[in-house]
Structures are given as C-alpha cells and as structure tokens.
Amino acid sequence: xxxxxxxxxxxxxxxxxxxxxxxxxxxxxxxxxxxxxxxxxxxxxxxxxxxxxxxxxxxxxxxxxxxxxxxxxxxxxxxxxxxxxxxxxxxxxxxxxxxxxxxxxxxxxxxxxxxxxxxxxxxxxxxxxxxxxxxxxxxxxxxxxxxxxxxxxxxxxxxxxxxxxxxxxxxxxxxxxxxxxxxxxxxxxxxxxxxxxxxxxxxxxxxxxxxxxxxxxxxxxxxxxxxxxxxxxxxxxxxxxxxxxxxxxxxxxxxxxxxxxxxxxxxxxxxxxxxxxxxxxxxxxxxx
Numbered sequence: 001x002x003x004x005x006x007x008x009x010x011x012x013x014x015x016x017x018x019x020x021x022x023x024x025x026x027x028x029x030x031x032x033x034x035x036x037x038x039x040x041x042x043x044x045x046x047x048x049x050x051x052x053x054x055x056x057x058x059x060x061x062x063x064x065x066x067x068x069x070x071x072x073x074x075x076x077x078x079x080x081x082x083x084x085x086x087x088x089x090x091x092x093x094x095x096x097x098x099x100x101x102x103x104x105x106x107x108x109x110x111x112x113x114x115x116x117x118x119x120x121x122x123x124x125x126x127x128x129x130x131x132x133x134x135x136x137x138x139x140x141x142x143x144x145x146x147x148x149x150x151x152x153x154x155x156x157x158x159x160x161x162x163x164x165x166x167x168x169x170x171x172x173x174x175x176x177x178x179x180x181x182x183x184x185x186x187x188x189x190x191x192x193x194x195x196x197x198x199x200x201x202x203x204x205x206x207x208x209x210x211x212x213x214x215x216x217x218x219x220x221x222x223x224x225x226x227x228x229x230x231x232x233x234x235x236x237x238x239x240x241x242x243x244x245x246x247x248x249x250x251x252x253x254x255x256x257x258x259x260x261x262x263x264x265x266x267x268x269x270x271x272x273x274x275x276x277x278x279x280x281x282x283x284x285x286x287x288x
Contacts, residue, residue: 002058002074004150004183005226010080011055014118015060017082019111022049024264030107034075037108044068044108044131056148067134071142075126085115145252146182150219155181160212164204170274172200175215184219186278187254188226193219194253199287200280201273220270226248253281261286 002010025043029039045064052063060080062070072080081101090101095108101121108120108129119131132140142227155170168176174187175181185190193200196214198207207215229250252262256271260284 001076001185003185003188004055004058005188007058007060007074007183007232008227009057010074011060013082014060014080015053017060017116018048018050018112018118019053020051021114021116022047025110025111027109028107029109030125030238033107033122033125034073035130038131040156041129041131045070050112056143057149057178058185059142063134069132069137070136071130071132072120073142075122075124075128078120078122078127081119081121083117085111085117085277091107132240144146145179147178147180148182150181150184151223154217155216157209157212157216158264161209164207164212165247167204167266170201170202170275171198171204172280174204176278181219184198186280187251188219188222188253189251190281191222192281194287195222197286200275200282249277253283257280271276 019130024047025233026042026046028037028042045068048066048068049060051065052061053059054063058073060072060074062072064070071076074080079101081171083090102123105121106119107122107125107191110118112118120127131150138144146194150157164171164174164178172189173194175184175192176186190200192215195218196211198211198215259270261268261270263283263286266283266286268283270281273280273282
C-alpha cells in the first residue's frame with residue numbers, strides 16, 4: 001500500500017500538471033471500486049476547475065471551485081497517471097519512465113482542457129474515489145480520526161509522551177495506527193525503528209525519553225528523504241507519470257532478512273518476524 005511519501009509524490013506531481021485546469025469530460029469505465037462511484041459524480045464535477053491538490057495521511061484531495069473535493073485513496077495497487085493526449089505519452093517527472101499501462105485496469109478518466117487527462121488505474125480495486133463537500137471535510141468519516149501529520153510540528157515530544165503514557169501495545173503497531181500518526185505504514189515504520197535502534201516489539205509505554213526523541217527525529221528525516229527520492233516502489237507503487245520510486249535502494253532493514261546489519265560496528269543479522277501478520281525486519285543485535 002502506498003504510504004505517506006508515495007502519496008506526497010503523487011500530490012506534488014498532480015499539482016504541477018492539473019492544478020488550474022478545468023474538467024471537460026469524465027469517463028467512468030468501472031464504478032465498482034472499494035466504494036461504488038455514485039451516479040451523479042460526473043454531473044457534479046464537470047466543467048469545474050481544480051483549485052488545489054492536497055494530501056492528508058494516505059488520502060489525496062483535489063479541490064474544486066464549487067467547494068467540493070474529490071477524495072482519492074489508492075488502496076493496495078491504485079495508480080494515477082497523467083496522459084498527454086497530443087503526444088499520446090505519459091508525462092515524465094523523474095527516475096524510471098514507463099510508457100505502458102494495462103488499460104483493462106483503467107476505471108476513471110478525467111479529461112482536462114489543453115489535452116491533458118488523469119487516469120485512475122487499479123488492478124485489485126481496493127482504492128476509492130468519492131466526492132465530498134468542503135463544508136463537511138473535518139467531519140468526514142475517513143479523515144476525522146486521523147492523528148497528526150508526522151512532518152508537522154504537532155508531531156513532537158509533548159504529543160508522543162502524552163500519547164504513549166498508558167499504551168500497552170508494541171511500538172510498531174502504535175506507529176502504524178493512523179489515529180496516532182497519520183500516513184505511516186509497514187515500510188517506513190520498519191526503517192524508523194531500525195534507525196532509532198528500538199525493538200519493534202517493545203511496549204510503547206516503556207519507551208525512554210531518548211528513544212521517543214529518536215523516533216520523532218528519524219521519522220521526519222526518513223520521510224523527507226523518501227519524498228525527495230520519489231517514494232518507494234515495492235511491488236505496485238509508481239509515481240503519477242509512470243516513474244518508479246527510488247527510496248527502496250536506500251532501505252537499511254526492510255526486505256533484508258538474513259543480511260548483515262548496515263550500522264557501523266554492529267555485525268548483527270537482520271531477522272524477519274511477523275507482528276500482527278505484517279512482515280517486520282529488525283537487527284537481532286542493535287534492536288534488542
């Protein structure tokens with residue numbers, strides 16, 4: 001599932017390509033995504049201009065001039081492609097360029113003015129697209145329970161100390177709970193805990209102050225680096241113009257089962273375990 005950095009990369013690409021453009025035509029090839037696209041969706045967004053593109057946690061928000069918002073979640077395999085109708089090519093941003101998509105998994109196409117289209121493609125159809133009103137944004141069921149954005153100043157020592165005070169669940173599950181921190185997922189939590197030298201099974205309330213400080217610091221560093229490098233591309237994720245992310249080349253622990261720890265002087269072995277049925281990687285020596 002695309003995590004915060006991947007969705008942020010998509011958001012920034014969309015901002016470059018479709019902000020300020022008007023939706024001229026809507027083609028829905030399949031309404032049956034995770035939630036069925038409503039019948040009045042086309043009429044409600046036609047001839048409206050995209051006035052902003054934002055991200056909240058793993059959600060994309062495309063603001064329309066009539067104070068509605070297209071809410072998009074990419075699910076497990078959802079992708080958004082920008083297509084230039086004049087050149088018949090996917091627009092390139094960075095990293096590895098792919099000029100082919102499997103059209104049978106295209107579910108929605110928004111055609112804009114000036115020969116630009118946005119394509120939603122999703123093999124497993126776990127993603128969704130909804131139209132919500134700006135007025136009810138803060139009360140939306142998908143957004144109302146989300147915790148602070150980890151790159152914002154609200155994610156700090158005061159917040160985390162208070163939040164974990166009586167939490168008996170392990171720190172990995174705590175960080176992956178979207179009510180606690182918005183946008184983190186399995187890949188980045190593995191990397192954050194490894195860099196912080198914290199065992200993913202450690203009970204949250206037992207963390208020391210210096211460990212909490214490391215989590216906050218390394219969360220921000222790792223996410224910023226992943227965004228800069230274009231996000232990760234584990235299995236299904238691709239950037240909005242078909243470019244594969246590059247952060248997976250920088251993984252220090254994720255997917256490295258049986259390999260040597262990369263920390264200087266450690267010489268421990270990376271071990272794969274399962275926490276809540278999710279692959280978890282940690283060094284048996286420096287993450288005791």
